[in-house]
Amino acid sequence: MNIVGMSVRELGEHIRKKEISPVEVTQTFLDRSDRIGSKLNAYATLTRERAMNEARAAEGEIAAGKYRGPLHGIPYAAKDLLAAKGYPTTWGARPFAKQMFDRDAAVIRKLHDAGAVLIGKAAMIELAGGMGYRFGTASLQGGAKNPWDETCWTCGSSSGSGAIVSAMLAPFAIGTETWGSIICPSAYCGISGLRPTFDRVSREGAMALAYSMDKIGPMARTADDCGLVLAELSSFKYTRAPRSLRIGWVTNAWTTVQPDIARITSDALNVLKSHAKVEDAALPEGPWEIAAGVTISVEGASAFDMLIESGRLNELTDPLGKIGGYVNATVSGADYVRAQRIRTIIRKKMDDMFKHVDVLAAASLPVAATTMETNLETDLAFSDPLGGIGNFCGLPAISVPSGFTSKGLPAGIQFVGKFGDEDAVLAAANLFQLSTSWHTKTPPSVS
Amino acid sequence: MKVSRRNFFVTTAAGAAGVAAYGTESPPITPPEALARYDWIVRKWGASFTDEQKVDLMRLISDNERSLVTMRKYALDNGVMPDEAPK
Numbered sequence: 001m002n003i004v005g006m007s008v009r010e011l012g013e014h015i016r017k018k019e020i021s022p023v024e025v026t027q028t029f030l031d032r033s034d035r036i037g038s039k040l041n042a043y044a045t046l047t048r049e050r051a052m053n054e055a056r057a058a059e060g061e062i063a064a065g066k067y068r069g070p071l072h073g074i075p076y077a078a079k080d081l082l083a084a085k086g087y088p089t090t091w092g093a094r095p096f097a098k099q100m101f102d103r104d105a106a107v108i109r110k111l112h113d114a115g116a117v118l119i120g121k122a123a124m125i126e127l128a129g130g131m132g133y134r135f136g137t138a139s140l141q142g143g144a145k146n147p148w149d150e151t152c153w154t155c156g157s158s159s160g161s162g163a164i165v166s167a168m169l170a171p172f173a174i175g176t177e178t179w180g181s182i183i184c185p186s187a188y189c190g191i192s193g194l195r196p197t198f199d200r201v202s203r204e205g206a207m208a209l210a211y212s213m214d215k216i217g218p219m220a221r222t223a224d225d226c227g228l229v230l231a232e233l234s235s236f237k238y239t240r241a242p243r244s245l246r247i248g249w250v251t252n253a254w255t256t257v258q259p260d261i262a263r264i265t266s267d268a269l270n271v272l273k274s275h276a277k278v279e280d281a282a283l284p285e286g287p288w289e290i291a292a293g294v295t296i297s298v299e300g301a302s303a304f305d306m307l308i309e310s311g312r313l314n315e316l317t318d319p320l321g322k323i324g325g326y327v328n329a330t331v332s333g334a335d336y337v338r339a340q341r342i343r344t345i346i347r348k349k350m351d352d353m354f355k356h357v358d359v360l361a362a363a364s365l366p367v368a369a370t371t372m373e374t375n376l377e378t379d380l381a382f383s384d385p386l387g388g389i390g391n392f393c394g395l396p397a398i399s400v401p402s403g404f405t406s407k408g409l410p411a412g413i414q415f416v417g418k419f420g421d422e423d424a425v426l427a428a429a430n431l432f433q434l435s436t437s438w439h440t441k442t443p444p445s446v447s
Numbered sequence: 448m449k450v451s452r453r454n455f456f457v458t459t460a461a462g463a464a465g466v467a468a469y470g471t472e473s474p475p476i477t478p479p480e481a482l483a484r485y486d487w488i489v490r491k492w493g494a495s496f497t498d499e500q501k502v503d504l505m506r507l508i509s510d511n512e513r514s515l516v517t518m519r520k521y522a523l524d525n526g527v528m529p530d531e532a533p534k
Contacts, residue, residue, distance in 0.1 A: 198533045212532040290518045297511075311492050323500055326492055327507045330484040335515050340529030342521060347530055394533030419533060
């Protein structure tokens with residue numbers, strides 16, 4: 001039985017029926033993580049001892065008839081900004097390389113209660129990119145390599161989480177997004193990634209970057225798996241039941257799109273049109289992205305005020321990260337409050353927009369994975385109004401695989417829902433994945 | 448308008464074009480607020496900055512300041528309250 005390519009749902013069903021042992025599953029993913037993960041710079045730490053203890057406990061409970069649910073005995077990785085007792089939590093940054101916490105983050109506790117098995121802490125961009133970064137190598141663990149092409153980056157800041165799921169080192173991983181950090185790695189790595197509504201998932205024990213914009217969410221092979229995991233992380237009630245959907249196709253999500261991505265996205269649009277009501281939708285124009293950027297900058301400067309004050313930003317890896325925090329620290333209070341007042345305006349506009357559609361859809365990104373050497377400041381600078389608005393307003397979103405470029409790199413399509421409506425984005429993504437098979441493709445080098 | 452999504456600052460095309468080679472001197476289009484911020488940062492933390500970092504810093508602040516000017520131009524009625532965390 002090929003357990004490494006299974007979805008969480010499939011694996012969980014085999015475990016529930018006692019056809020597969022959680023200990024065997026955990027050992028298999030740990031061995032892969034050890035062997036392939038180090039090559040990809042995917043992990044900060046493997047939590048082998050904890051994993052085997054949790055797996056043995058799961059096996060014992062299931063044998064005794066105490067089955068906790070679909071994540072019982074399922075291995076996973078958590079982004080290294082989530083505290084895990086007994087292991088370093090480095091936040092991907094040298095100044096915190098030896099940081100330890102004496103308790104688990106709420107997310108890890110919830111997954112423990114669901115019977116899931118923590119096999120490692122996923123590598124990440126230093127401080128989730130909060131001080132800025134110019135290169136994909138901006139991580140204490142080095143740049144996370146894309147399993148589809150190891151000369152390419154996985155995107156960040158949930159860079160290791162993307163590599164881990166894509167390379168089948170774990171059936172799912174936990175990532176976080178303040179702006180783009182789940183959607184981008186999911187698209188670059190050909191996996192499914194769900195950014196929940198703001199405050200849907202507890203952030204206790206997670207590194208803070210922007211207090212009013214940070215979200216924690218699952219990354220997995222399928223949208224269905226993301227729904228299963230979110231239901232364990234929060235009060236969200238997940239059902240796979242289909243529902244009728246009105247989809248707004250965003251006409252101004254990207255200014256320019258790579259030709260391969262345009263072709264893939266056009267095909268994806270045709271798939272959607274054959275199953276749902278699709279109409280064009282244009283995002284409102286305004287300084288939303290600037291206001292979102294100001295919010296992240298200022299809240300980040302507050303979250304890391306002691307690091308900035310100490311002058312130790314120079315210990316970060318990235319040339320931009322070494323100075324970006326000082327710039328953030330000098331934005332005025334008046335500008336920050338103005339940004340929040342602008343948030344009031346855009347939230348109202350988006351509430352109005354979602355009176356006419358259930359979800360908005362667009363290409364997840366206008367490009368495929370870029371090389372590790374790409375200068376992100378100059379070569380990956382483009383307007384992202386859907387990402388900016390979606391994160392600023394705390395809207396749920398999901399990216400799912402939508403095809404491959406001529407160079408064999410994955411592309412993604414994203415669905416964004418109204419505040420609190422993960423059900424709609426998951427329904428749209430499930431609909432898309434029932435009609436396509438892109439999510440079943442795996443990188444040849446690790447298959 | 449283009450966005451460098453990896454530093455969360457929004458830079459205008461004019462701002463990006465304004466990043467000419469200018470050593471440690473400020474470019475002519477630098478807003479006075481940017482110069483004030485630059486001076487404050489360098490006075491406080493600049494002892495360890497290299498010349499290259501100082502150039503980068505000036506560019507970042509100038510671009511950031513131009514974005515802030517754009518944001519300040521957006522018309523807001525007095526009664527528009529801040530929405531500090533989505534609920």
